[in-house]
Amino acid sequence: MSKIAYLGPEKTFTEKAAKLIFSEGIFIPVQPIRNVVIGVETGSYDRGVIPLENFYNGQVIQSIDSLTECNSAKIIREASLKVVHCFGALKGHGSIKKVYSKDQALEQCGKYLGQNCADAQTIQTASTAEAAEYVAQNGLLDSAAIAPREALLKSGLEIIAEDICPNNRTRFIVLGREQTKSTGDDKTILAIHPPERDRPGVLADCLNILGSQHINLECIYSRPDGKKGYYFYIELDGHTEDKNVDLALNALKNSLDPREEHGDTIKILGSFANSHWKDEN
Amino acid sequence: MSKIAYLGPEKTFTEKAAKLIFSEGIFIPVQPIRNVVIGVETGSYDRGVIPLENFYNGQVIQSIDSLTECNSAKIIREASLKVVHCFGALKGHGSIKKVYSKDQALEQCGKYLGQNCADAQTIQTASTAEAAEYVAQNGLLDSAAIAPREALLKSGLEIIAEDICPNNRTRFIVLGREQTKSTGDDKTILAIHPPERDRPGVLADCLNILGSQHINLECIYSRPDGKKGYYFYIELDGHTEDKNVDLALNALKNSLDPREEHGDTIKILGSFANSHWKDEN
Numbered sequence: 001m002s003k004i005a006y007l008g009p010e011k012t013f014t015e016k017a018a019k020l021i022f023s024e025g026i027f028i029p030v031q032p033i034r035n036v037v038i039g040v041e042t043g044s045y046d047r048g049v050i051p052l053e054n055f056y057n058g059q060v061i062q063s064i065d066s067l068t069e070c071n072s073a074k075i076i077r078e079a080s081l082k083v084v085h086c087f088g089a090l091k092g093h094g095s096i097k098k099v100y101s102k103d104q105a106l107e108q109c110g111k112y113l114g115q116n117c118a119d120a121q122t123i124q125t126a127s128t129a130e131a132a133e134y135v136a137q138n139g140l141l142d143s144a145a146i147a148p149r150e151a152l153l154k155s156g157l158e159i160i161a162e163d164i165c166p167n168n169r170t171r172f173i174v175l176g177r178e179q180t181k182s183t184g185d186d187k188t189i190l191a192i193h194p195p196e197r198d199r200p201g202v203l204a205d206c207l208n209i210l211g212s213q214h215i216n217l218e219c220i221y222s223r224p225d226g227k228k229g230y231y232f233y234i235e236l237d238g239h240t241e242d243k244n245v246d247l248a249l250n251a252l253k254n255s256l257d258p259r260e261e262h263g264d265t266i267k268i269l270g271s272f273a274n275s276h277w278k279d280e281n
Numbered sequence: 282m283s284k285i286a287y288l289g290p291e292k293t294f295t296e297k298a299a300k301l302i303f304s305e306g307i308f309i310p311v312q313p314i315r316n317v318v319i320g321v322e323t324g325s326y327d328r329g330v331i332p333l334e335n336f337y338n339g340q341v342i343q344s345i346d347s348l349t350e351c352n353s354a355k356i357i358r359e360a361s362l363k364v365v366h367c368f369g370a371l372k373g374h375g376s377i378k379k380v381y382s383k384d385q386a387l388e389q390c391g392k393y394l395g396q397n398c399a400d401a402q403t404i405q406t407a408s409t410a411e412a413a414e415y416v417a418q419n420g421l422l423d424s425a426a427i428a429p430r431e432a433l434l435k436s437g438l439e440i441i442a443e444d445i446c447p448n449n450r451t452r453f454i455v456l457g458r459e460q461t462k463s464t465g466d467d468k469t470i471l472a473i474h475p476p477e478r479d480r481p482g483v484l485a486d487c488l489n490i491l492g493s494q495h496i497n498l499e500c501i502y503s504r505p506d507g508k509k510g511y512y513f514y515i516e517l518d519g520h521t522e523d524k525n526v527d528l529a530l531n532a533l534k535n536s537l538d539p540r541e542e543h544g545d546t547i548k549i550l551g552s553f554a555n556s557h558w559k560d561e562n
Binding site: 204210211219 | 315
C-alpha cells in the first residue's frame with residue numbers, strides 16, 4: 001500500500017482531505033509542511049497531501065516555497081474542500097462575552113463576529129476542537145466556540161449559527177514524483193525567478209508572452225527572494241504537454257535568460273487536472 | 282492622546298510594533314484584524330496597526346480584504362520588524378523528541394527542524410510564550426520550544442540556538458483617515474477589480490500601462506472574488522501625487538472601465554513612505 005503523508009496533526013482538515021482523495025493507503029501525519037514535501041522528494045513517502053490556498057487566508061506559502069526547492073516532487077493533483085465553521089455555546093448560555101477558537105478561524109469569521117458580537121473578546125486556542133472542549137469543560141455560560149459542527153456537538157455544545165464564514169474553501173495539493181498526462185482541462189503552476197532584478201516591466205513581458213499564446217492566468221503572486229529579487233508564482237490554464245503552453249514556456253525562458261546562464265529561472269511545480277474549486281466533500 | 286488599536290492579544294509582536302512606531306498614545310488590543318480596520322473606518326480609533334506581510338508566511342489577506350471594504354480608512358505608513366525565533370529547552374535536557382510552538386512559528390522554522398531534529402514530533406500551542414511555559418512547568422527534558430529569546434529565558438529555559446529562521450521579517454501597516462503627502466520615495470497599494478471576467482491578458486494590459494509610465498512593481502497577487510472574478514493587488518513605487526502614477530491610474534481606469542459603469546474597479550488602499558523592509562527594531 002502507498003505511504004501517504006499529510007500535514008498533521010491527526011483529526012484536522014488535511015487528514016479529512018487525504019482520506020477523501022485516497023480510498024486506501026497508509027496515512028501518516030507529518031509536520032511541518034516542509035517535512036511532507038521533502039519526504040516525497042526523497043522517496044520516504046509515495047504521496048503527500050498539503051494545503052495550497054484557503055479562500056480567506058490566501059496562499060500557503062510554505063507549500064510553494066518547499067516545492068520550489070525540489071527536483072523530483074511535483075504537484076500531480078488538486079482537490080478543493082468546503083470548510084464549514086459553526087458557532088456553538090452551552091445550552092442555557094447568556095450573552096456571549098468571549099469567543100474561543102484557533103486564530104485563523106477567528107480571522108476567517110471576522111465579519112460574523114463584527115456583526116453579531118462585536119464587543120466579545122476573542123481568545124486563541126491551539127485548535128478549533130480544543131476551543132469547544134474548553135468552553136464545555138469549564139462550564140462557561142458567557143462564552144462561545146468556533147469549530148466544525150461535529151466538534152461542537154461532540155463537546156456537548158449547541159449550535160447557535162451554522163456556516164458563519166460562507167464560501168470558505170481550502171484547495172489541497174497532492175504530491176508525487178511521476179509526470180502527469182494532459183487531460184484536456186489542466187493547470188500548470190510555474191515559479192519564475194527573473195535573473196534581472198528591478199527591471200520595470202519584466203512581469204509585463206512574461207504576461208505578454210502568455211497572452212500571445214492565449215493562455216489564461218488563474219492566479220499570480222510575487223514573493224521577495226531575500227536577495228533583493230523576486231519570485232513570481234503563476235497558475236495558468238493548460239498542461240505542459242499542450243502546444244501553446246510549451247511554446248510559451250520556451251519563449252519565457254528565452255526572454256528571461258537568453259544565454260541560458262541561470263538554472264532556476266523557470267521551474268514547473270506541476271501540471272495537473274484543474275479542479276475549478278469544485279468541492280470534493 | 283490618540284487611540285491606537287493594534288491586533289491583539291497583548292504581549293504579541295504587533296503590540297511591540299505599535300509601541301515602536303508610536304512613542305505615546307492609548308494602546309488598545311483589538312481582535313480580529315477586521316475589528317481594527319472597521320474601528321479606524323468608523324472613527325472609534327485614530328490609528329490602527331496590523332500586519333500586512335511576513336517574509337515566510339506571505340500576505341495577511343484579512344488586512345487587505347478588510348481595507349478593500351473601507352472608504353475612509355487608508356494605509357498611511359508601513360514599518361518592517363525583524364522576527365527572531367530561538368530554540369530553547371530545560372537545562373540538562375536529553376535528545377529532543379518533541380518541539381512545542383505556535384503553528385506559524387513551527388512552519389517558519391521548518392528548515393531548521395528538518396536539519397536538526399527531523400524525527401521530533403511538533404506540537405501546536407496557542408502562542409509561542411505558552412510553548413515555553415508548557416515545557417518549563419511540566420519539566421519536559423525531551424522537549425524544546427520555539428519562542429522569542431525573552432520568552433524562553435523568562436520561562437527558565439536555556440537557549441540551544443538563536444535566530445533559527447533567518448531573514449524573518451513582518452511588515453506592519455498603520456491605518457488612518459487622512460491623505461498623506463508625497464515624500465519622494467513612496468509606494469501605493471491598489472486593489473484592481475476588473476469588470477470583465479476571464480479575458481486573458483487583462484492583467485498584462487494593466488502592467489503594460491504601468492510599464493509605459495516607468496512604474497516599478499514591488500508586489501502583486503490575485504485573489505478570487507467569490508463570484509468567478511478576481512481582485513489584483515499591486516504595490517507600486519510612487520505616490521498618487523506623482524505625475525506618472527496619476528497618469529497611469531487614469532489610463533488604468535479608462536482601460537478597465539471606459540464607460541465608468543463600475544464603482545470599485547480601482548481602489549487606492551494607501552500611498553505612503555516606502556520602508557524598503559528596513560528594520561525598525
